[in-house]
Each structure stands twice: as C-alpha cells, then as structure tokens.
Amino acid sequence: MIKSHPHEQLLVQYATGELNPAMLVMIGTHVDMCPQCQQHVADIEEQIALKVLGERVTDAALPNTVVDSMLESIMNSPAPIQVRAEAARDYISLEGKRFALPATLARNEHRIGQWHHMVSKLWRAPVDIGNGEMLNLIYMADGAQVPEHTHKGREATLVINGVFNDEFNEYRDGDFILLDEHHKHTPQTQGEDCLTLATLDAPMHFTAGISRLLNPFSSLFFR
Amino acid sequence: MQSVIESPTKRKPMSSAQPDSAEYAAELLSRIAASRSRQAFAELFKHFAPKLQAYATRQFGNEQTAMDLVQETMTNVWHKAHLFKPDRGSAATWIFTIARNIRFDFLRKNKHRQYDLSADDLWPVLAETNESLDDDYALDDDLLLQQLAVYCESLPIAQKEVVELIYIEGKSQQEVADALEIPLGTVKSRTRLALQKLKELIKTDD
Numbered sequence: 001m002i003k004s005h006p007h008e009q010l011l012v013q014y015a016t017g018e019l020n021p022a023m024l025v026m027i028g029t030h031v032d033m034c035p036q037c038q039q040h041v042a043d044i045e046e047q048i049a050l051k052v053l054g055e056r057v058t059d060a061a062l063p064n065t066v067v068d069s070m071l072e073s074i075m076n077s078p079a080p081i082q083v084r085a086e087a088a089r090d091y092i093s094l095e096g097k098r099f100a101l102p103a104t105l106a107r108n109e110h111r112i113g114q115w116h117h118m119v120s121k122l123w124r125a126p127v128d129i130g131n132g133e134m135l136n137l138i139y140m141a142d143g144a145q146v147p148e149h150t151h152k153g154r155e156a157t158l159v160i161n162g163v164f165n166d167e168f169n170e171y172r173d174g175d176f177i178l179l180d181e182h183h184k185h186t187p188q189t190q191g192e193d194c195l196t197l198a199t200l201d202a203p204m205h206f207t208a209g210i211s212r213l214l215n216p217f218s219s220l221f222f223r
Numbered sequence: 224m225q226s227v228i229e230s231p232t233k234r235k236p237m238s239s240a241q242p243d244s245a246e247y248a249a250e251l252l253s254r255i256a257a258s259r260s261r262q263a264f265a266e267l268f269k270h271f272a273p274k275l276q277a278y279a280t281r282q283f284g285n286e287q288t289a290m291d292l293v294q295e296t297m298t299n300v301w302h303k304a305h306l307f308k309p310d311r312g313s314a315a316t317w318i319f320t321i322a323r324n325i326r327f328d329f330l331r332k333n334k335h336r337q338y339d340l341s342a343d344d345l346w347p348v349l350a351e352t353n354e355s356l357d358d359d360y361a362l363d364d365d366l367l368l369q370q371l372a373v374y375c376e377s378l379p380i381a382q383k384e385v386v387e388l389i390y391i392e393g394k395s396q397q398e399v400a401d402a403l404e405i406p407l408g409t410v411k412s413r414t415r416l417a418l419q420k421l422k423e424l425i426k427t428d429d
Contacts, residue, residue, distance in 0.1 A: 017327040021340045028345055046312055049319035057273040067272065070294060071265055079302045093391055107344050114393070130339035 002034050002174035008044075010178075011037060015044045022135040022199040025104060025127070026156050026176070029197060032102035033174035094123060094139050099161050099195050112137065120144065121189075127197075138196045140164055145188040155179045155200050157187075162194030242270035248314035249307070256304035264301055271318055272297060282326055292329065296322045303349055320348045374424045382417035385410055 006014075006027055013019045014027040031037045062070075090106035091098050094115050101109060105127075113126040121144030127135040137160070140146075157177045164171055166185040171177060179185065242248045248270070254263040272293050279289035299321050307317045324342035331339050343350065375383055388399045396414065400407040 015323075017323055017342070017345070024340065024345050042312060042316075045320060046316045049313065049316040052278045052322075053271060053274045053315040053319055055274065055277075057277050062273050062276060067269060070272070070297070071268055074268075074294065074298045074301050075261055075264065077298055077301075080299065093393060096391070103347075104345065107347065108340070114395075114398075 002036070002172075002176075004169070004171060004175040004177055005034065005037055006030060006176050006178070008040070011041055012044055012048075015041050015048060020133060021129045022133045023156065025108065025129060025135060026158055026197060026199055028104035029102045029160070030158050030174060030176045032104050092125075092137070094125075094195075095141070097193075102160065105160075105197070115139070122146065133199075135197070135199050138198050140187070140189045140194045140196070142189055142191060142193045144193075145186065148184055148186040150181055150184050151179060151200060153180070153200060155198065158197045160195045160197055162189070163192050164189050164194040164196070242267055242314075245313045245315070249309045252300075252304045252307045252314050252317075253309075255301065256307070267300065267314075268297055271300075271315075275318075275322055278322065279326070283329075288329065292322060292325055295325050299325075299349060306349060306351070317348070320346060324348055371421070374421050377424065378417050378420055382413045382420070385413040386417045386421075389414060 010019070010023070010027055011031075014024060014031070017024070019027065031041055089109045090101050090103075092101060092109070092112060093099075105112075108127065108129070111128045113128060115123050115125045118124050121141035123139040123141075125137040125139075127137060129135055138157075140162075155178070157171075157179075159171050159173055159175045161173055163173075164187050166187045168185065242251060248267065251260075251263040251267045254260040255267070275293045275296055276289050279292040280286060283289055283292070296318065300318060303321075307314065311317075324346055327342040327345075331341065342348075375386060378386065384403070385399055388394045388402065389396065394402070396410045397407060400410045403410070
C-alpha cells in the first residue's frame with residue numbers, strides 16, 4: 001500500500017508536461033506504480049481538456065479556406081511511423097538480482113548506464129535523460145546506510161523495489177518522497193535491500209560526524 | 224450553438240448531435256477509425272481545431288507554431304483514431320493529451336536536443352498497444368533465460384564466470400578483465416568459446 005504520494009500540484013504539472021525531465025520521469029514512474037495517482041492524473045487531464053478544448057472560441061480564427069486546405073493535406077498525408085508500445089527490456093540486474101522496471105523506466109531502459117559501486121553497500125546507475133540533468137537509480141544492499149545529510153536543493157526519491165527507512169518513516173514500493181534543505185535525514189536499510197530512483201537539484205551536504213569528510217566528494221552521490 | 228462549428232450545408236437533425244457532446248465526439252472518432260470517414264473527421268476538425276489553435280497561441284505566442292501544432296495534432300487524430308479508448312476518457316481528453324505531447328516535443332526541438340526525453344518516452348498516448356502480446360513475450364523470455372541458465376552450468380568454470388559477468392551483470396569486456404585481473408584478449412576468447420559451446424548445446428537439444 002503506497003502511503004507517500006506526490007503533491008497534487010506535481011501531478012498537474014506532470015499532466016501538462018511542465019516539469020523538468022528528471023521530475024517527469026520520477027512522477028511518471030510513481031504513477032505507473034500507483035493506481036490512485038493514475039486515476040488522479042486521468043481526472044486532471046479530463047479537467048484540463050475541458051478547460052482548454054471545452055471553451056468557446058469567439059473569433060473565427062480559422063478562415064474556411066485555411067480549414068479546407070488543412071483538411072485536404074491531413075487526409076492525404078501518409079500515416080506516421082508507428083510508435084511501438086513494448087519496451088526493449090523491462091528489468092535490470094544488479095548483484096545477481098533482477099528488478100522489474102515500471103513502464104516509464106522500461107521505455108527508457110536504454111538510458112540507464114552502468115552500475116557503479118559508491119561506498120560500502122551503495123550502488124548507483126545514472127539515467128541519462130539529456131539536458132545535463134541528474135537522475136539516478138540507487139541500490140542499497142541490506143544493512144546499508146547513507147550518512148546523515150541535508151540537500152542544497154530538492155531531493156526526490158521513489159522506491160522501485162524493497163524498503164528503506166529514515167528518522168521519519170518507512171518507505172516501500174511506490175512511495176514518493178520529496179525533501180529540501182530543511183530536512184536532515186539518514187536513509188538506511190534493515191533486513192531488506194532497496195532499489196530507488198532519485199533526483200537531486202544540488203549536491204548533498206553531510207552533517208554528522210566523520211561523514212562530514214565526505215562533503216568534498218559529495219558529487220559522487222550527486223552525479 | 225457555436226457559429227464556428229456550424230455546418231455550412233445542413234444542420235444535424237438532433238440538437239445534441241454536435242462534437243460538443245462527449246458521446247458524439249467519441250462516435251465521430253470511432254467512425255474515423257472504422258471507415259476513415261472524411262465527413263466525420265471534417266466535423267471533428269471544425270470543432271476542435273479553433274480551440275486547439277487558441278490554446279497553442281497562448282502557449283507559444285506565435286501564430287505559425289500554433290498552426291503547426293493544430294496540424295500535427297489533428298494529423299495524429301486522423302491516423303490514430305483507432306487508439307482512442309472511450310472507456311479511458313473523453314474524446315476531448317484524448318485530443319488534449321496528443322496536443323500536450325506535440326507541444327512538449329516542439330519545445331524540445333526548439334532547443335536542438337535530440338537525445339532529450341521525447342513525449343513518447345513519457346506519455347505513450349500514441350503507442351500501438353499490444354498488451355497480451357507483451358505478456359507472451361515476457362513468458363518466453365523467462366523460459367529462455369531459465370533454459371540458458373541450465374546450459375551455462377555445463378560450461379567450464381572460467382567461461383561461465385565471464386558469461387555471467389557480461390550477460391547477467393551487464394559489465395563490459397574491459398570491466399570483466401579489470402575485475403578478474405586477466406587480459407582483455409582472454410576475456411574475449413573465453414566469451415567466444417562460451418557462446419560457441421552454448422550454441423552447440425542448444426542445437427543438439429533441439
């Protein structure tokens with residue numbers, strides 16, 4: 001049961017395409033996993049369509065001659081290239097385990113790069129969505145801990161598979177978490193591993209103990 | 224009701240028979256899908272095109288781009304009407320999501336970013352669906368992998384190790400060479416020998 005959902009405003013911006021690509025993939029993947037948000041997005045699209053395409057247009061902006069020539073050219077146009085629905089590969093593998101990819105990620109499977117071992121029990125694979133934006137798959141093996149940190153920007157995390165917890169809560173498949181510079185947290189896994197999708201606006205800032213030594217290297221986590 | 228959608232030649236017998244009514248717009252789409260009805264498309268076009276144009280002009284602030292969006296959206300409506308699923312939402316919503324996708328790609332192309340996410344990557348509104356077929360593939364894929372795993376067991380340990388690293392963990396040959404501290408040439412020859420052996424095993428089993 002997913003208990004942590006994106007705020008409605010994010011769903012509206014997803015439906016209109018007015019988010020940055022990294023967040024569009026994040027929200028799209030959550031929506032794939034969450035029947036409740038699927039329904040919510042469908043309702044939002046219906047409302048926007050009603051607003052955009054239901055309103056009356058007062059001035060006849062399209063003269064009949066233009067309409068006729070557009071109709072002619074459309075109905076005589078060749079059929080566009082078919083877009084195939086099926087993904088090339090709908091799973092990824094790491095450490096001998098196989099994880100199913102939700103539809104949005106599966107469609108973009110070719111953008112997922114190699115896994116890199118970060119520290120102790122953490123692995124990272126970049127998702128190259130162009131635009132110089134940061135989107136990462138983060139794998140936390142059982143018993144992993146990310147040192148306590150804050151963020152200079154927003155950190156969005158989506159659990160793809162497994163469970164992790166921080167000081168505030170426990171997060172499972174489909175849970176979407178949005179944190180900013182006001183939140184300090186220490187994500188960790190206990191008794192189960194966890195695959196997440198994460199985006200960061202700016203590098204992490206480690207706040208506690210010896211891990212502060214990591215700050216000069218926090219771009220390792222960021223990139 | 225609206226002057227822009229008035230048919231110049233004749234009026235519909237029923238007052239509800241206007242694309243304004245959700246049922247009627249859906250019916251027009253199904254007529255386009257079923258019989259390529261040019262008359263149904265013209266009617267749908269005359270209703271939605273001016274609204275799309277007003278929306279696109281607000282979005283782009285440029286009349287030519289707005290016209291391009293109208294043209295491309297309605298071209299997809301004409302060719303892809305069979306993808307409209309009345310149980311998933313109204314005709315207006317479907318047309319809006321097509322326009323949303325095209326707007327997204329227009330903005331992307333303006334920035335000359337070929338590799339950036341496309342609208343199809345995000346919202347597969349226009350993807351040909353074939354869900355049952357996908358399931359069959361998935362099943363075959365799994366069976367095949369299980370079968371391959373059995374064959375892999377009969378490979379010499381050194382070859383098996385290389386195959387697993389490359390095909391299961393997705394490492395490059397160079398990465399495997401580094402991880403096992405063996406020359407790249409050795410990785411290549413072990414991979415080649417392993418694949419040869421697997422091919423033979425599969426053939427003899429057939």
